[in-house]
Amino acid sequence: MMETFEAIRADIDRRLTDAAEKRHGAMHTPVVVTADADARVMVLRAWDPESRTLRFHTDARAPKAGLIGDGAPLGVLFYDREAKLQIRCRGTGRIVRNGPAVDAAWAASPNFARRCYLGEAPGMESGEPKSGLPPEFEGVEPDEEQLLPARENFALLLVTVESFDWFFLAHKGHRRAILDREGARWVTP
Template identity: 25%
Template sequence: MSIQSAAANHHPSQENSKAVAMLPDLERTSWEQLRAAAEQKDDQPEASGFKTMTVATCTSRGADARMVVLRRVDIDHKYVWFYSDARAEKVLQLEAFPQASLLFWDSNRHVQLRLTVETRLHTDDYVADDHWEKLGVAGRKAYLSEQKPGTEQPHPYPGVPDHLVNNLPSIEESEAGRKNFAVIECRVLAMEYLQLSRQGHTRACFQYEPESKMSWLAP
């Protein structure tokens, strides 16, 4: 029986200690699925739903949200990373309000993960340099926009110089994107797991800060 369905089938008469013992497995599996998604290449056919996520931020005018790609996961230290144009609205929002919520949905496993995070921005430092060095020219192309993201344009603007619309930049050309590249490091304070099932949903919370704690929740 899978961890997920075992939890979903949990019967009230079962010993409580058995259910509690399964929590660490569920937590480990969820993190491993996140890491596998981050390491997945774009051209792999069976894309995990965890490869992209919604990042919800706070602003002085309320809430905001958008999709991003999950780039790296550190299971041992409970960190995840994503990238953005340093001039983008989300980066300005995170500068003012570092707290964010990362929302994942894997439609194959029927699992939602909700991560409560504290973010740290990296632009002109060795962390950003390290991620930039490992990014191929196709990834770097996204940072070559001459126009600040979100600014009004007189006509549809593809976000790259005209000659690169149907081409990849050379490595040398791609370096122009480095100044626009931001790495958003997310320290995970808590992870909430929800699996939907006709037999009954499974919901659990894994808290890392201020103290470590894991518990089942009513769905």
């Protein structure tokens, strides 16, 4: 059990780094919640402990991208069932469509993943179940040239974390700490 705020902060940094790097990690797919109380599971792509920034990939045409825009409050919930640990992050999200970070994230993504941005915009209604991908890319990996139009739909969701709510479930008694710009404090679970 962690007894110091320094240990908790180090644990948070380690877990979020692992979550971004380990595809099968317990915290790899947190729940991201926008100000309209809409929640969705997203893949954590990167964690920068120095700037306290979480990075996700998103479609620039998605309704959440319009809602978040240049800055909006967001919540991100991470949970590790085995460790019995929950980390709630509150912060400000922003959508970034251009620049070196976006270009690097796009270049690092495999073609099979990038093909998602060739399809219809997220949330489009359909009379039948479908992926929204153009038929020629259903189950097929496009080449670099075929992916050129997809790049304009790709964006980053960057979340600058302003507070962490660290919650450890324990048979002997739960423990909870808040770490934010004001400092760190224990709170009852």
